[in-house]
Amino acid sequence: MKKSLEDLINIAIENKKNSYSPYSNFRVSSVVLTKKGNIYKGVNIENAAYSVTLCAERSALSSAISAGDREIDTIVITGDSTMTYPCGVCRQFMAEFLDSDSKIVIANSINNYKIYGLDDILPYNFSKKDLEEK
Numbered sequence: 001m002k003k004s005l006e007d008l009i010n011i012a013i014e015n016k017k018n019s020y021s022p023y024s025n026f027r028v029s030s031v032v033l034t035k036k037g038n039i040y041k042g043v044n045i046e047n048a049a050y051s052v053t054l055c056a057e058r059s060a061l062s063s064a065i066s067a068g069d070r071e072i073d074t075i076v077i078t079g080d081s082t083m084t085y086p087c088g089v090c091r092q093f094m095a096e097f098l099d100s101d102s103k104i105v106i107a108n109s110i111n112n113y114k115i116y117g118l119d120d121i122l123p124y125n126f127s128k129k130d131l132e133e134k
């Protein structure tokens with residue numbers, strides 16, 4: 001059964017409970033829908049050595065990639081602020097796997113979300129196409 005965008009947002013919000021964020025107490029959750037129709041969830045996973053912390057977006061995308069399911073239709077991101085946008089590292093990580101028609105949804109609720117493309121949030125990005133052009 002194909003999930004609607006509202007379904008994905010609700011799954012992401014519900015999944016915030018799995019965030020491991022004992023240091024910041026700032027929960028982030030992400031849900032990836034692949035073009036095959038599969039759903040992968042991720043949360044931020046903090047660490048006592050702060051720099052080891054993994055963001056929810058990379059957590060969810062890593063689950064999809066690890067399952068061999070690399071064609072990303074939509075990634076939903078929700079967190080404990082009104083609108084939680086991906087950090088720079090996650091934007092670059094997304095540039096590896098998202099294509100021009102992949103949707104990046106920043107959501108606070110099913111009534112409050114914005115949809116972007118990769119070029120909106122990371123214009124002029126460096127990606128595998130640059131390595132192919134050398």
Ligand SMILES: [Zn+2]
Pocket residue numbers: 055056057058086087088089090091
């Ligand atoms: Zn990040």
